[in-house]
Amino acid sequence: MRRPGRFRLPDSGYRAVLAVAAAVLAALAVWFLIAIVVQAKPAFSTLGFSWIFGRVWDPSHGKYGLLPFILGTLEVTAVAVVLAVPIGLGTALALAYLVPRRIRSSLSTTVELLAAVPSVVYGLWGLVVLAPVFRDTVEPFLTSVLGWTGLFDGPSQGVGLLLAGVILFVMILPTMVAISRDVLAVVPNEQVEGAMALGATRWQVLYKVVVPGARTGLLGAFTLATGRALGETVAVALVIGNSPYIAHSIKSPAATIPSLIVNNFGESTGTELAVLFAAGLVLLVIGIAVNSVARWLVWSTAGSSAGATSR
Amino acid sequence: MTDAVTVTPGAENAATVRADEAAGLNPVAAVVMTLADVAVAFDGRTAVRDVTFDVHAGEVTSLIGPSGSGKTTLLRALNRMHDTVRTAAVTGTVRLGDLDVYAPSTDPTLLRSRVGMVFQRPNPFPTMSIYENAVAGLKFNGIRKKALLDEAAESALVAAALWDSVKDRMSAHASTLSGGEQQRLCIARALAVEPEVLLMDEPTSALDPIATKRIEELVVELKDRVTIIIVTHNMQQAMRVSDRCAFLLMGEDKAGELIEYGPTAQLFSEPTDPRTLDYVNGRFG
Numbered sequence: 001m002r003r004p005g006r007f008r009l010p011d012s013g014y015r016a017v018l019a020v021a022a023a024v025l026a027a028l029a030v031w032f033l034i035a036i037v038v039q040a041k042p043a044f045s046t047l048g049f050s051w052i053f054g055r056v057w058d059p060s061h062g063k064y065g066l067l068p069f070i071l072g073t074l075e076v077t078a079v080a081v082v083l084a085v086p087i088g089l090g091t092a093l094a095l096a097y098l099v100p101r102r103i104r105s106s107l108s109t110t111v112e113l114l115a116a117v118p119s120v121v122y123g124l125w126g127l128v129v130l131a132p133v134f135r136d137t138v139e140p141f142l143t144s145v146l147g148w149t150g151l152f153d154g155p156s157q158g159v160g161l162l163l164a165g166v167i168l169f170v171m172i173l174p175t176m177v178a179i180s181r182d183v184l185a186v187v188p189n190e191q192v193e194g195a196m197a198l199g200a201t202r203w204q205v206l207y208k209v210v211v212p213g214a215r216t217g218l219l220g221a222f223t224l225a226t227g228r229a230l231g232e233t234v235a236v237a238l239v240i241g242n243s244p245y246i247a248h249s250i251k252s253p254a255a256t257i258p259s260l261i262v263n264n265f266g267e268s269t270g271t272e273l274a275v276l277f278a279a280g281l282v283l284l285v286i287g288i289a290v291n292s293v294a295r296w297l298v299w300s301t302a303g304s305s306a307g308a309t310s311r
Numbered sequence: 312m313t314d315a316v317t318v319t320p321g322a323e324n325a326a327t328v329r330a331d332e333a334a335g336l337n338p339v340a341a342v343v344m345t346l347a348d349v350a351v352a353f354d355g356r357t358a359v360r361d362v363t364f365d366v367h368a369g370e371v372t373s374l375i376g377p378s379g380s381g382k383t384t385l386l387r388a389l390n391r392m393h394d395t396v397r398t399a400a401v402t403g404t405v406r407l408g409d410l411d412v413y414a415p416s417t418d419p420t421l422l423r424s425r426v427g428m429v430f431q432r433p434n435p436f437p438t439m440s441i442y443e444n445a446v447a448g449l450k451f452n453g454i455r456k457k458a459l460l461d462e463a464a465e466s467a468l469v470a471a472a473l474w475d476s477v478k479d480r481m482s483a484h485a486s487t488l489s490g491g492e493q494q495r496l497c498i499a500r501a502l503a504v505e506p507e508v509l510l511m512d513e514p515t516s517a518l519d520p521i522a523t524k525r526i527e528e529l530v531v532e533l534k535d536r537v538t539i540i541i542v543t544h545n546m547q548q549a550m551r552v553s554d555r556c557a558f559l560l561m562g563e564d565k566a567g568e569l570i571e572y573g574p575t576a577q578l579f580s581e582p583t584d585p586r587t588l589d590y591v592n593g594r595f596g
């Protein structure tokens with residue numbers, strides 16, 4: 001037994017340790033930001049800002065239009081999130097409330113294992129296994145069913161926005177499910193019983209009480225999953241087709257900002273290198289913007305109910 | 312021991328009729344709920360058993376007994392709240408009018424709209440406004456017409472003595488109300504569905520004396536509207552609000568059982584079972 005107090009730091013000691021830790025983190029963040037800005041600065045000083053919304057990427061002719069990559073990033077993320085929100089929420093609800101306890105934990109473990117698979121493995125699986133299936137089966141089928149929307153114009157090629165979005169969906173699903181399951185499970189049982197006692201069906205209890213009760217945490221899950229989707233590099237680079245043109249269909253090959261950076265970084269020098277750093281900054285801004293919108297949503301819908309949840 | 316339960320079901324028994332008349336109760340009041348040999352076990356361990364009594368329309372029936380005697384467990388058996396507890400098993404018969412509560416064909420959600428419940432801790436839905444809380448049960452039951460909902464919300468809030476203090480802030484969150492007001496909102500929420508029976512599990516135990524008094528007054532006022540079964544730890548409260556009273560006590564094996572049931576006045580002044588006498592005189596529990 002260790003004598004109590006033997007290794008105890010005085011209060012001021014704790015405070016100093018915490019202050020140093022916080023200062024180191026803040027310094028790292030600032031350093032990181034400054035480094036990127038310094039590297040990116042030549043892009044802005046020689047090209048200005050209009051290139052960010054340029055539509056043509058052709059470095060050999062001095063054209064650095066970033067718009068195709070911004071759109072590609074947003075589109076791939078949108079595909080992944082549109083799939084992950086309902087499926088992730090449904091899975092989380094099932095895990096928290098519907099699945100029998102016996103198989104609950106093994107299912108949960110499976111979901112968490114999915115999160116541990118390295119992204120390059122997802123990418124290779126997408127390229128080698130899923131791409132042919134998408135080209136020959138999934139995309140032709142979707143085109144025949146949803147072709148009227150105009151989203152599925154053009155040839156079915158396998159690699160492209162849709163496949164990258166689906167791979168990303170699989171990658172962000174565990175995040176979505178694991179966090180959602182935890183925040184759904186902590187909705188107080190008294191709320192659930194309160195609804196049941198009024199004659200609510202099981203489905204109504206989940207839909208009207210549990211999900212609204214957990215919405216702050218669910219938006220957190222959404223934000224984290226979206227952040228991961230925006231920044232994912234390797235898997236996307238493997239399956240998106242890396243085409244620097246604005247996609248005209250969800251089946252088109254495209255590129256994202258991370259895939260642009262990882263594919264070009266090795267051979268780039270001078271202005272192009274600076275542009276890649278600047279593209280990284282743009283990605284950072286997009287990430288912060290998505291985060292802020294989600295926070296604002298939480299804030300505007302949760303507002304005055306905060307007092308009740310802390311009761 | 313368990314056979315000595317002094318229960319006399321039905322008002323046709325001459326002694327019961329005399330007792331009822333002596334207590335100022337209507338001896339032929341319609342029976343709304345019948346409990347016959349009701350027992351609840353968790354994981355094979357009996358928590359409460361041998362419960363047989365009738366619940367009379369327009370009366371308040373109280374359940375009293377020491378902690379752990381199975382009052383909550385019994386109450387929750389009456390609207391099938393144990394359905395979600397995998398380990399729980401309810402045996403015996405519970406009837407609501409002609410409906411066999413535990414018949415396989417009985418829809419528990421429909422049953423719960425006929426047998427409402429108010430919980431120990433006020434539990435309004437924190438994400439909903441006062442108005443939405445008041446009409447939540449009606450919406451669960453498929454009522455969508457705004458006019459109907461508005462009318463029901465007002466009527467239920469008036470009945471729960473909350474209307475005057477909330478009518479100008481119906482869209483405020485329920486969490487802005489005080490604890491006592493939240494509990495009255497929960498009562499209003501239950502009343503809006505127009506249940507035949509309202510189950511209340513120690514509805515005042517989380518409230519201060521003034522809020523408690525108002526809920527007690529409310530319980531008495533609501534008798535004409537709904538039959539009430541109330542669990543309470545507080546014997547004064549049982550005397551103040553209830554017409555009939557059921558006393559539960561743990562047996563040797565820690566399982567709760569019904570010791571005595573009768574008009575409240577009689578149960579407190581001249582109980583037939585010595586254990587009831589001990590309990591109401593504060594000698595144990």
Ligand SMILES: Nc1ncnc2c1ncn2[C@@H]1O[C@H](COP(=O)(O)OP(=O)(O)OP(=O)(O)O)[C@@H](O)[C@H]1O
Pocket residue numbers: 353358376377378379380381382383384385396398544567
């Ligand atoms: N979900 C459950 N699982 C297992 N045992 C339970 C469960 N609910 C209640 N019990 C047991 O049933 C017995 C009766 O509990 P109950 O809550 O009905 O007592 P009570 O009379 O309401 O007590 P109190 O006055 O303290 O509220 C206790 O021994 C309790 O441990």
Ligand SMILES: [Mg+2]
Pocket residue numbers: 382383384512
């Ligand atoms: Mg209890």
